[in-house]
Amino acid sequence: MTLETLNAGLDTIWVVLTAAMILLMEGGFALLEAGFVRTKNNVNIIMKVFADITIGTLCYFVIGFGLMYGTDVFGLVGTSGFLLKGDLSHIDLTISIDAYWLFQGAFVIAVISIVSGAVAERINFRAYLIFVVMMTAFIYPVAGHWIWGGGWLNELGMQDFAGSAVIHALGGFSALAAAIVIGPRAGKFTAVGTSSISLPSNLPLASVGAFLLWFGWFGFNAGSTLQATDARIGHIAIVTMLSAASGGAVTLLYTLFRYGRSDAPSVINGSLAGLVGITAGCAFVSDLAAILIGAISGLLMLAATNWLEARKIDDPVGAFPVHAASGMWGTIALGLFSTEGGLFTGGGWHLLGVQSVGLVALCLWGFSLTWIVFKIINIWVPTRSTDEEEELGLDISYHGIMATHTSPEFIKVEEYFKRDEEAKDVSR
Incomplete structure (x- = not known):
């Protein structure tokens, strides 16, 4: 056995194991969302997650992966690799294409699960199934090609190590569009615009879901090295931990001193916001920068929650505040704190400018395509459940x-x- 063969074997084991960790995050999404919504909608949450895993996986295998990683055309989309066939030789890997697909397939399932939470308790299940197809086969893969598949954002030099922009910001803005199109739950907002309280059904369940997501995030971030011998793995793991802890601590302390009590849903989402915020720059920022990124992510999550409430936009689990607000900040923070070209580390304005351009493009793509898709779906299948x-x-x-x-x-x-x-x- 050669050293090259041994390294390839170790890398394959690493990628498959971390892909499994990311897949376990779907259990986290299921428990988190089920705990945040009312008991009468718990099974529906679970069934949507199963739709994400089953239908989403097949769509990504048949179409999505080819659009994302196939041979580039004009920096916009891939044109090979459908059903994992055709020319994929341009992908530089130490592992097999099968292992790489498994890792990327776990990512795409996470994207659609972000949207699931924002439309909880009132989306027509059949309409949701159609959207799963569109998100996993087209919306996310095209955007993913721009930065990870050799597309135009990659050519500009945009960095997004594990997906604050292409997964979380895009998914969060897709969730925002879906929530706006479908509208709030019945009775969520009064005639004068105030928000009525809809109590979570099981906060301990939601917290277990958050812990599963936290666990899986180490696979999400560290696994993106794609190499078991990458010296950055330890650093990626510690900044992931520090940012999550910082996001949770800030929301815990803020709600304690602001309202006289530590608000459990806010602390749960604050920790997740910290995880989202560090995802783009986990391989490029220092420990102290990670703590700052996590803290600001937690505060932005709280601000975004209030922003939604003021505009009568119903997001039962906080998908937009956690993923979009923190994902945007994490993408910009990379341009500020990256040790490889960040503004505050002597790299000038170029990286920050590229990060900003890419972020705007991805958010607009996610929001506009989701809006259009839901409007089209509504022509054939009502996107909203009936009042009954x-x-x-x-x-x-x-x-x-x-x-x-x-x-x-x-x-x-x-x-x-x-x-x-x-x-x-x-x-x-």
């Missing part, structure tokens, strides 16, 4: 089952069907 479906809960309406048969929501469902049967008897 929303009142009963999407679990019963779309899946015929509930997460628990002891919840108040289940009692309401039993009463509804009892009244419905009584009405039918009277009509007979």
